[in-house]
Amino acid sequence: FLPGDVPTMDVLFTLVCDIQTKRRRRIPVFLVGYEFWQPVVDSLGESLKGSYDGQFIDYSDLDIMKVIGTTRVGITTAME
16 A cells, blocks of 8 residues: 555555455555554554453554555565
């Protein structure tokens, strides 16, 4: 996923939710651009600490997403 606006976030979180609930097989979800995506992922992680006590979203679910610097890194990683 490249940096975007609300529709980008909607599609991203729908995909991650489907993977988390096993409605979709696990696939690499790469978030391209540290400046944009790292604060988003960090904020999600902070909001999960201590909230819900793992009832709905587990902290390890953040591993579904991987923040990368360039699309080239994503392609290389996906090919491994």
